[in-house]
Amino acid sequence: MGNDHFTANVKKALSNKAQRGHLEFVMGNFRRGRASLFTDSDKTEAMRECIRDIKQRVVGRLPDVLERLEKECTANGVQVHWAETGEEASAIVLKIMQSVNGRTLVKSKSMVTEEIHLNDYLEKHDCVPMETDLGEFIIQLRKEPPFHIIAPALHVTKEQVGEAFTDNLGTEYTSDPDILQAEARKYLRERFRTADVGVTGVNFAVAETGTISVVENEGNARMCASVPKVHIAITGIEKVVERMVDLPLALRMLVGSATGQRISTYFNMVSGPRSEGHPEGPEQVHLVLLDNGRSNIHKDPELRQSLQCLRCGACINHCPIFKRIGGHAYDATYPGPIGTMIMPQLNGLDKHGYMAAASSLCGACSEVCPVMIPIPDIVRRLRVEGVDKAGVVQGHGTNRTFNETAAWSFWAKVMTSGGLRSMTRKTFAHTGQVMPAWGPLKAWTDSRVRPEFASKGMLDLLKEEDNGK
Numbered sequence: 001m002g003n004d005h006f007t008a009n010v011k012k013a014l015s016n017k018a019q020r021g022h023l024e025f026v027m028g029n030f031r032r033g034r035a036s037l038f039t040d041s042d043k044t045e046a047m048r049e050c051i052r053d054i055k056q057r058v059v060g061r062l063p064d065v066l067e068r069l070e071k072e073c074t075a076n077g078v079q080v081h082w083a084e085t086g087e088e089a090s091a092i093v094l095k096i097m098q099s100v101n102g103r104t105l106v107k108s109k110s111m112v113t114e115e116i117h118l119n120d121y122l123e124k125h126d127c128v129p130m131e132t133d134l135g136e137f138i139i140q141l142r143k144e145p146p147f148h149i150i151a152p153a154l155h156v157t158k159e160q161v162g163e164a165f166t167d168n169l170g171t172e173y174t175s176d177p178d179i180l181q182a183e184a185r186k187y188l189r190e191r192f193r194t195a196d197v198g199v200t201g202v203n204f205a206v207a208e209t210g211t212i213s214v215v216e217n218e219g220n221a222r223m224c225a226s227v228p229k230v231h232i233a234i235t236g237i238e239k240v241v242e243r244m245v246d247l248p249l250a251l252r253m254l255v256g257s258a259t260g261q262r263i264s265t266y267f268n269m270v271s272g273p274r275s276e277g278h279p280e281g282p283e284q285v286h287l288v289l290l291d292n293g294r295s296n297i298h299k300d301p302e303l304r305q306s307l308q309c310l311r312c313g314a315c316i317n318h319c320p321i322f323k324r325i326g327g328h329a330y331d332a333t334y335p336g337p338i339g340t341m342i343m344p345q346l347n348g349l350d351k352h353g354y355m356a357a358a359s360s361l362c363g364a365c366s367e368v369c370p371v372m373i374p375i376p377d378i379v380r381r382l383r384v385e386g387v388d389k390a391g392v393v394q395g396h397g398t399n400r401t402f403n404e405t406a407a408w409s410f411w412a413k414v415m416t417s418g419g420l421r422s423m424t425r426k427t428f429a430h431t432g433q434v435m436p437a438w439g440p441l442k443a444w445t446d447s448r449v450r451p452e453f454a455s456k457g458m459l460d461l462l463k464e465e466d467n468g469k
């Protein structure tokens with residue numbers, strides 16, 4: 001998707017007054033939730049610094065920590081798989097399903113499976129993936145991508161949920177949330193009971209003990225990880241902490257930043273398949289460790305900070321841009337500031353470089369980020385790389401248009417030549433006052449105060465001062 005498509009999406013979103021009002025309300029609740037939990041600013045800053053240090057240390061020595069994780073998981077009976085690309089990760093899931101003659105799969109919410117488009121892949125291979133988180137379930141019925149990383153159906157009204165249920169499940173139309181929830185529960189229970197495989201994401205994998213931890217509020221992740229005979233957990237390689245003692249703070253900062261809860265309703269720790277003679281739990285547990293561009297990010301010390309992300313969504317909830325345009329306008333798995341930062345790095349500036357423009361650089365995101373990622377600095381860096389042919393992010397230099405190149409070459413020539421600079425300044429002093437309300441400058445002057453060009457340059461003024469005039 002190019003800039004033009006993104007601009008069209010933004011215009012469409014901005015014209016949707018109802019959505020903007022709804023977002024204002026819901027995002028306000030998220031923000032108030034977080035604010036009511038982190039009331040002591042000194043304590044909050046101390047906790048942020050602590051979790052930032054924990055994640056910085058892990059990311060700094062990621063290969064070692066991942067090796068330890070693999071070793072401990074294997075010792076626990078968890079089968080560890082490495083996937084370099086999304087396609088590879090999906091193929092691993094399919095192979096595991098085929099090995100148990102499985103066709104049906106229940107999933108708990110996982111952004112990393114959205115990132116690799118796992119559902120599409122499985123459907124193409126005659127498997128039936130079923131989302132079980134209520135929000136994900138709703139958007140799966142509506143055939144939509146998530147709107148927000150922690151609230152995927154944030155944009156859907158209860159009337160639209162009622163319609164989606166009637167159209168897809170054949171239930172009698174209602175917009176009563178209690179009845180709708182009961183319908184979803186009834187429908188999903190049967191899916192849990194009969195599924196061959198359960199898939200979950202991972203919030204933190206603990207290297208020291210080989211433990212997979214997943215937080216949730218609905219209990220569906222626990223069902224996915226315990227009812228089917230096979231549990232597959234999929235995670236990006238950055239979602240790891242070194243020690244079990246790191247986990248309480250990591251969870252507190254994740255959940256508090258996301259929803260303002262002290263702790264989520266359910267908190268799962270999986271350390272292996274059921275032991276012999278144990279009547280419950282999966283017979284096989286698999287952990288898929290996904291790279292998908294993360295190693296490239298890891299190579300650069302500044303960009304590497306992106307890998308500290310906990311995927312809490314607080315930056316999205318505080319973003320003035322997201323609040324106005326919503327998640328679908330970005331046309332990317334991760335929207336808002338986290339997406340602006342991570343999508344061009346994962347998929348290349350040629351594919352998602354346009355997202356770097358969707359930031360006011362106001363810094364609200366980095367102020368609330370629990371792991372203190374300097375998001376605006378990284379976005380600025382991506383903007384530079386988007387037009388710079390010497391960058392390290394894949395697809396760098398692709399966003400420079402012919403007009404931009406011409407304008408900046410002209411600018412460089414003028415600024416490095418005294419005579420040209422003086423001539424251009426004089427020209428602008430006369431013509432700049434009637435800066436046109438047409439052409440490429442129109443968009444600028446439409447929404448901003450027109451700059452006034454000085455009649456005299458600074459050198460002239462200094463000369464006059466020296467001459468005592």
Ligand code: SF4
Pocket residue numbers: 257308309310311312313314315316337338365368369370371372373
């Ligand atoms: S960048 Fe920070 S605030 Fe945003 S999702 Fe990641 S951890 Fe949360």
